[in-house]
Amino acid sequence: IKNNKGEIIIIGAGPSGSIAGALLQNQGFQVTILERQLFPRFSIGESLLPQCMEFIKQAGMMDALVNAGFQYKNGASFVCRDLQTEFSFEDKFSPGIGTTFQVQRGRFDKLLADEAVRMGVDIQWQMEVTAADFSVDRPELMVRNQQGEVMTYSADFVLDASGFGRILPRLLDLESPSGFPVRQALFGHIEDRIGDGQFDRNKIRITVHPQHQDVWYWLIPFSNGRSSVGVVAEPEFLQGWDNNDQALKDIINQDPSLTALLQNAAFDEQINTIVGYSANVKSLYGKGYALLGNAGEFLDPVFSSGVTIAMKSASLAADVLVRQFNNEAVDWQQDYAEPLQRGVDTFRVFVDAWYDGRFQDVIFHPQQQPEVKAMISSILAGYAWDENNPYVKNARPRLDTLVELCR
Ligand code: FAD
Known part of the structure; x- marks a missing residue:
């Protein structure tokens, strides 16, 4: 039985592509993922955060992940000379799953992709998107196969989950510089x-x-x-x-x-x-497309937030698409870009404070208040969208005050 709510093409079968694909396929869309490589393939980004488990669960992939034998992860430990401090995610302030895994991404990404296929997503391997036309009614993608043959695919909507490939930002001139120095x-x-x-x-x-x-x-x-x-x-x-x-x-x-x-x-x-992996875009969406995960913004690896942000973007975009194809009024800025940005901005505050040393003053301070530590732990666990956490809601002023207290 063919799904018929709408046809979606996703570029890339990394975490954002597979999660978005599964969520949409499960909602009655017909999803095709075009992936340039053959899995398993190496990818960087191996330490997951508990928040991303919520999206894996939402996509129906939790059993497969839990049974895969990856290294269990329950926190983060920070060391500086003879100072050491540990955060246990189970003590976090925000509700939600408190543990996750450390994964070889070759195997992890293949597992998510296989799960998406099990749910009915059509993944076409070794198919590289090389050009795109969004001026027509139905977006068109030019795709090159292994033999070098070029063919055209069209769909009702395209999600770019091409990660560091950043295919639509490059083709549509959406690139904008990251605020972070090159590292x-x-x-x-x-x-x-x-x-x-x-x-x-x-x-x-x-x-x-x-x-x-x-x-x-x-x-x-x-x-x-x-x-x-x-x-x-x-x-x-x-x-x-x-x-x-x-x-x-x-x-x-x-x-x-x-x-x-x-x-x-x-x-x-x-x-x-x-x-030079930090990157940004002028816009996360346009007529007929939206950018997921690293194809949009990538901040910095220090808090292992990449896969979590990628999956959050997949979950938000899938929700908007479902409503759009149900003929509800949607606003990609308000319903997708802004909600996604809130958590990214929380991480940004902490990444800034990491590189100027202020966050290190906080975490290595000899006296740690358990309630404050739980709120910081929540962010380190990826719950950067939980507005009940004062360090999310007012991230910059709260962190500034905490740094002052610690100094
Ligand atoms: P990706 O995982 O990059 O997947 C994109 C897919 O698209 C790829 O399979 C690619 O082959 C395919 N593709 C690309 N171009 C095309 C094309 N033209 N046509 C078809 N397919 C295409 N994140 C964490 O969560 N934890 C960490 O510990 C962590 N450590 C990191 C360390 C470093 C040094 C760096 C740079 C990043 C780290 N990250 C980490 C970030 C993480 O790597 C990414 O955020 C995450 O992989 C993004 O997922 P994605 O789905 O957006 O893209």
């Missing part, structure tokens, strides 16, 4: 061989560089004895090495606690790099 990440997967019995594999570990407060490392343990490890800095800091592998090892060795933790690690896979 670079060096990263890879290692056999971590962490022998320290105190080390908690259920938490992402964020380490501040001992001399440079705007340089930081992530350590994301997986369930198979391997970890993702990376360092983020402005590009000048990462220059002067012949290869990425040596650069990452040397920079890790600049931090004594991380050096001790990873003393037996095997760096047995290629170390990769990505630079």
Whole structure:
């Protein structure tokens, strides 16, 4: 039986594409996802936040995820020289799921895509969108297959979930600069061989560089004895090495606690790099299309908010589309862009305060008020849209006041 509410094309089968696809297919749309690659494929962004579990649940994919054997995650741990502080998401202020997973994205993204297919979404692999025409009644996309043949697809509406591919922002001249300076990440997967019995594999570990407060490392343990490890800095800091592998090892060795933790690690896979990933757009929607996830705005990796924002955008856009195709009046600015932006702006306040060191003054302060910590924990758990949280509703002034109190 064919669904017939409307035909939707989604560009990209990453988390935002698969979640949006499943939500819309389940609402009676006929969804086609065009994905340039073949899954599983590597993607960066391996530490999830509990808030994104709400969207996975909404899309009907929770059982598959829980049964997949990924590393359980219940919080975040921050380290700076001899200071250490932990946030347990289960103590968070906002209601909602309090745990999540640390995932190899190749396998995770494939699982979500397979679930979307199980629900009836048609995913066409190795099909790259190369051009688009939104001036016609039904939007048209030019698509190139593996053999180099080009064909035209049309649909009632297009969602761009192409992530860092940013296909519609590029084709439709929607790109706008990010407010953040250019930063670079060096990263890879290692056999971590962490022998320290105190080390908690259920938490992402964020380490501040001992001399440079705007340089930081992530350590994301997986369930198979391997970890993702990376360092983020402005590009000048990462220059002067012949290869990425040596650069990452040397920079890790600049931090004594991380050096001790990873003393037996095997760096047995290629170390990769990505630079200038922060991005923004002039508009998140237009006639016949909307941008999801990283195809819209990407802030910064420090709070692991990317996949959560991507899934939130999928959920909001699916709701608007359902109403639009039910002939209800919809306003993409009010119903999509603004609600999405509220949470992104919450994260932005915290990302700003991370890089100027103020957030670190708060989290490493020796006296921590449990109620305040619970509210901060909520944001670190991804509940950045919960207006009942004063650190969401009035993020900047509340955080400024807290920083003053801590200083
Ligand atoms: P993607 O996951 O990028 O998926 C886009 C898909 O579209 C891809 O499969 C691609 O092949 C396909 N595509 C692209 N162009 C085309 C085209 N023309 N035609 C057809 N298909 C196309 N997020 C977290 O949540 N946790 C983290 O710990 C985290 N760490 C990060 C660390 C770094 C250094 C960086 C840079 C980012 C990190 N992120 C993290 C962010 C995360 O990677 C992204 O936010 C997330 O993957 C966005 O999902 P998406 O669905 O928007 O796009």
